[in-house]
Amino acid sequence: MVFLLLIYLTLGKQEINENTSVKSSIFLVLNTVLGWLYFAILESSQIQGTLGKQIVGISVTDLRGNKISFGKATARYFGKSFFLVVWIAATIVAIMGEGTGSTDSPYLILAGILFILGLIVLVVGYLMAAFTPEKQALHDIMARCLVERASGQPRAIPWKSLVALAIAGFFSSKILAMIPEAPNDPNNDTISEPTPTETSPPTRPRTKYPKVSTKENRIFGPLIEPDDRLKEAFKGVWKLSYSVGFVVHESQLSMTGPSGVMFTQFFDSDINQTKTILQKIELLSSAKGLVLLGSDPTNLDSGEIDSAYSADNFRVAQRPDGTFEFRNYSLSDDGSIFESPVEAEFSGYPKLGVQMAELTREVKQKLNTEIGSNVITEEQGVLVIKVFDDSPAEKANIRPGDVLQEVKNRTVTSPSQVQEIVQSSYLFLPIDIQLNRSGENINLSVQPECCMTQEE
Numbered sequence: 001m002v003f004l005l006l007i008y009l010t011l012g013k014q015e016i017n018e019n020t021s022v023k024s025s026i027f028l029v030l031n032t033v034l035g036w037l038y039f040a041i042l043e044s045s046q047i048q049g050t051l052g053k054q055i056v057g058i059s060v061t062d063l064r065g066n067k068i069s070f071g072k073a074t075a076r077y078f079g080k081s082f083f084l085v086v087w088i089a090a091t092i093v094a095i096m097g098e099g100t101g102s103t104d105s106p107y108l109i110l111a112g113i114l115f116i117l118g119l120i121v122l123v124v125g126y127l128m129a130a131f132t133p134e135k136q137a138l139h140d141i142m143a144r145c146l147v148e149r150a151s152g153q154p155r156a157i158p159w160k161s162l163v164a165l166a167i168a169g170f171f172s173s174k175i176l177a178m179i180p181e182a183p184n185d186p187n188n189d190t191i192s193e194p195t196p197t198e199t200s201p202p203t204r205p206r207t208k209y210p211k212v213s214t215k216e217n218r219i220f221g222p223l224i225e226p227d228d229r230l231k232e233a234f235k236g237v238w239k240l241s242y243s244v245g246f247v248v249h250e251s252q253l254s255m256t257g258p259s260g261v262m263f264t265q266f267f268d269s270d271i272n273q274t275k276t277i278l279q280k281i282e283l284l285s286s287a288k289g290l291v292l293l294g295s296d297p298t299n300l301d302s303g304e305i306d307s308a309y310s311a312d313n314f315r316v317a318q319r320p321d322g323t324f325e326f327r328n329y330s331l332s333d334d335g336s337i338f339e340s341p342v343e344a345e346f347s348g349y350p351k352l353g354v355q356m357a358e359l360t361r362e363v364k365q366k367l368n369t370e371i372g373s374n375v376i377t378e379e380q381g382v383l384v385i386k387v388f389d390d391s392p393a394e395k396a397n398i399r400p401g402d403v404l405q406e407v408k409n410r411t412v413t414s415p416s417q418v419q420e421i422v423q424s425s426y427l428f429l430p431i432d433i434q435l436n437r438s439g440e441n442i443n444l445s446v447q448p449e450c451c452m453t454q455e456e
Contacts, residue, residue, distance in 0.1 A: 032084050034168070040073040053147075061146050072143050079139030080125060086118035217293060219313055219329050219337055220286035230290065231257040233324075234283055236349045237427055237450045240314075242328040242342040251312075252450065253292070254350065254427035258283050261426045262294065264312070276300045277309050290316040292326075314342065348451030349423040352398070353391020356415040359383040359403055367401075377439040378403045382412050384435075396446040399437065406434035422448055 042050045048059035048067055060076070062068050068076075078085075090111045097107030125138035134146055217223055238253040244266075251264040260281040268275040279294040294311035298304065313329040326342035357363065359381045367383075368374050376383070381403040387393050404412055407421045408431050425431050430445040 029088060032081060032088070035081060035084075036074065036077050037168075039077040040070055043073040043076065044068055044070040058147055058149060061148055063144055063146060065146075065148070068143070068145055072145060076139050076143035076145055079142035080137065083118035083122040083125075086114055086121065090114035090118065217286070217291070217313070218331060218335075220288050220291050220293075220315070223284040223286050223291065223293070225258065226283060226285040226290060230285075231283060234260075235423065237347040239345045239347050240326060240342050242326075243340050244328070244330055244338060249312075252347075252427060253281060254450075255281065255283065256424045256426065260292075261429065262312070263300075263428065270308075275306075277306060279311060288315060292316060350425055350427050350448030350450065351391070351452040352393045352418075352422055352446060352448060353388040354384050354393045354398065355386040355388075356404070356418060357383045357385055358414045375401055375438055376403065378405070378436045380413055381405045381436065382415055382418050392446050392449045396433075396444050398433075398435070398444065398446070401437070402442075403436040404433060405436055405441075406432075408432060419452075423452075 039050060043060045044067070046067070048061065053059060060068055060073070062072065093107050093114060094111035097105040097111060121138075128141070129135050129137040132141070134140075136146065140147065234255045235257055236255060238255070240249075240251040240253055240262075242249055242251075247266050247269075249264050249266045251262050253262045254260050260283070262279045262281050264277045264279065265274055266277075267273070276299075278298045278300055280296050282293045282295070284291050284293055292312075292314040294313055297306050297309040297311050299306040299309075310330045310332065313331075315327045315329060317325045319325055324344060326344040328338075328340045328342050330338045332338065359376070359378060361379050363383065364376050364379055367376055382405075384393075384398060384400055384402045384404065387398055387400055404418060406412065407418055408425070410417075410421060412418050412421070422431070425448050427450055428447050430447050433444045433446055435442055435444065
């Protein structure tokens with residue numbers, strides 16, 4: 001009791017809460033050190049006990065009834081304060097758990113277990129005194145000491161040591177008070193009532209943060225959206241080759257930025273033929289780097305989700321020369337992860353297979369004059385000059401002289417607009433085109449293929 005009063009007067013009352021975990025750890029350490037010095041100095045002194053023991057008339061001796069040494073007093077103190085050491089460890093582990101930001105962190109569970117163990121050591125250690133012949137608690141047995149009635153002879157109290165200990169505790173409390181606490185939750189801060197002013201306060205610019213994905217991937221953990229620069233870097237068509245087990249997979253990945261599709265072909269020995277799988281692909285960022293996350297693997301032969309095919313996942317890293325390195329990850333039914341290197345090559349962008357020019361009134365008059373008839377009736381749009389052999393445009397029956405007016409429900413007036421829309425489209429998936437042919441409006445569907453040539 002006297003020791004607790006001394007601690008209160010020297011260290012002061014320290015507020016311990018969830019925002020002062022580091023401070024509470026330091027407080028426990030200082031409390032342990034000051035307690036050790038207090039008990040060890042007094043129990044190894046001529047009075048053979050703390051001030052509290054002097055009041056109740058008991059003293060600490062060795063097994064022969066003699067005064068104990070400072071070393072034995074130290075062993076006795078740490079024997080009965082071992083629970084504090086365990087609690088300090090529990091506090092440190094709890095701080096580590098808070099740093100993870102998760103309420104079910106294993107660190108927090110371990111901290112709880114350590115706290116309970118410390119409590120058990122405290123209770124059992126003192127209860128042992130009721131069941132031992134010499135009424136020895138656990139710390140008395142560890143230090144080979146006895147607690148007996150004092151002889152009654154007056155002994156000098158080591159006041160110098162106690163004063164020095166009190167001064168050390170006082171300065172320790174000042175140092176502890178200087179340690180900054182972690183900031184409280186801003187949502188809990190008290191907001192003072194603003195003073196009315198005639199002018200409106202300046203608007204604070206809104207910071208743009210990445211949106212956190214709702215997906216929790218079993219391979220890569222939590223996923224968030226990457227920045228816009230990386231989204232642009234992945235636009236286009238990629239040719240990927242990788243192995244799952246001993247089966248080689250050949251894929252064409254078509255990305256429009258943050259999302260895409262992938263067509264994968266491989267030989268399925270179960271059906272003894274080549275299978276083609278279509279997957280949705282999403283570009284995300286994880287603690288392990290950029291990832292391309294596959295989902296909904298669909299068998300193109302049946303048009304249904306292929307339950308036997310594990311969706312592909314890729315981790316992507318950027319080399320010093322700016323190119324990208326891919327690695328494939330797939331998850332088996334038993335939860336094991338397969339990893340394999342990927343041969344990756346950027347192929348280009350989806351194409352229609354046409355040469356185009358911007359249609360103006362002057363171009364219209366010139367072409368109609370050269371042809372000798374009013375074939376071109378529109379004065380605005382994108383004129384098809386040439387259609388390449390075996391191109392997506394030829395397969396969709398687009399002809400030279402056609403005037404493109406809308407692509408994917410967007411009005412187009414220049415070849416660059418058409419290219420931008422097509423390059424932002426998925427490979428092999430149809431896009432709607434509205435064109436004018438000799439005064440007649442026609443709607444067509446075109447499947448872009450890979451990949452745009454220099455001539456186009």
